[in-house]
Amino acid sequence: MYIFLIQTLLILSLSVYQVGAAYIYRRQSPDLGSQCRPFYTTFPPTSVSRNTYSAPFVAISPAGSYQTTPGGLELYLNKPEGTIKTKQGANDKTSEGATVNSTFAIHYGKVTFEVSAPAIPGVVTAAILIADERDEIDVELLGGDPAHWQTNIFAPTRRDKEPLFGVFSSIERVPHPNPSIAKIHSYTIDWNKERIEWGIDGRTVRTLKKEESMKGGVLHYPSHPSRLQLGIWDASSPSGTSEWAKGPINWSDAPRSMKAVVRSVRVECPKY
Numbered sequence: 015m016y017i018f019l020i021q022t023l024l025i026l027s028l029s030v031y032q033v034g035a036a037y038i039y040r041r042q043s044p045d046l047g048s049q050c051r052p053f054y055t056t057f058p059p060t061s062v063s064r065n066t067y068s069a070p071f072v073a074i075s076p077a078g079s080y081q082t083t084p085g086g087l088e089l090y091l092n093k094p095e096g097t098i099k100t101k102q103g104a105n106d107k108t109s110e111g112a113t114v115n116s117t118f119a120i121h122y123g124k125v126t127f128e129v130s131a132p133a134i135p136g137v138v139t140a141a142i143l144i145a146d147e148r149d150e151i152d153v154e155l156l157g158g159d160p161a162h163w164q165t166n167i168f169a170p171t172r173r174d175k176e177p178l179f180g181v182f183s184s185i186e187r188v189p190h191p192n193p194s195i196a197k198i199h200s201y202t203i204d205w206n207k208e209r210i211e212w213g214i215d216g217r218t219v220r221t222l223k224k225e226e227s228m229k230g231g232v233l234h235y236p237s238h239p240s241r242l243q244l245g246i247w248d249a250s251s252p253s254g255t256s257e258w259a260k261g262p263i264n265w266s267d268a269p270r271s272m273k274a275v276v277r278s279v280r281v282e283c284p285k286y
């Protein structure tokens with residue numbers, strides 16, 4: 015009797031879960047879960063849409079927060095309305111920058127982003143792979159440290175009490191002849207089952223093997239289908255984030271409107 019009940023409950027919850035998952039897939043991206051298809055864009059007007067999934071990219075942020083231009087996709091961060099007070103290393107208001115998702119996902123592959131980012135302390139420009147399960151493989155450009163760029167991964171497990179912020183992160187140099195994130199550089203994430211390689215301007219600078227993602231006896235290796243996500247954000251709060259981003263943004267000094275430019279995105283597929 016009990017066993018029967020438990021079985022019934024199990025089957026019920028499983029099918030609800032599956033229906034839920036299928037629904038999410040269809041709503042958010044018909045292609046999520048696909049392996050890898052070669053892709054290249056320089057962001058013509060039809061490449062980004064809002065509220066529909068018919069274009070390769072969908073904007074999560076408001077309509078005016080981004081624009082496709084002949085130079086690429088511009089992502090804006092504007093000064094928040096009203097007076098901004100700074101207390102204990104954080105601003106009391108932050109502004110919502112642009113965020114754009116790809117509507118397709120890759121499950122392993124090599125992604126190259128050509129990006130320039132504002133060199134303003136407290137502003138972060140991010141070109142990442144992100145899964146619905148919250149796995150992330152990141153390239154982060156901190157305006158407060160324009161001579162460097164950061165790489166990181168996240169793959170939350172049930173055992174983690176909080177995200178492992180500093181554990182897998184690393185800081186790399188932006189090479190000559192234009193050693194600043196404010197100039198266009200090409201940043202590469204090359205992801206397969208065994209390892210992740212990050213590169214800049216065609217040179218690999220960091221390799222993270224799957225077994226190196228072990229923490230607390232559990233692997234934290236990104237392994238779920240992931241979308242590409244491009245964004246610019248105001249890291250002026252909370253104070254821990256702001257400290258990491260060398261913020262908060264000093265709005266009496268910073269331009270009222272800043273932009274990151276994504277000139278192109280390329281996806282190459284692994285050959286198995």
Ligand SMILES: *[C@@H]1O[C@H](CO)[C@@H](O)[C@H](O)[C@H]1NC(C)=O
Pocket residue numbers: 042072073074115144145146147241243
């Ligand atoms: C963007 O991607 C994230 C991570 O997979 C997902 O949680 C979010 O729902 C996506 N948003 C849209 C509008 O596609």
Ligand SMILES: *[C@@H]1O[C@H](CO)[C@@H](O)[C@H](O)[C@H]1NC(C)=O
Pocket residue numbers: 264266267
């Ligand atoms: C913010 O910028 C203004 C103008 O340059 C400057 O006077 C002020 O000291 C800066 N504030 C901080 C906290 O650095």
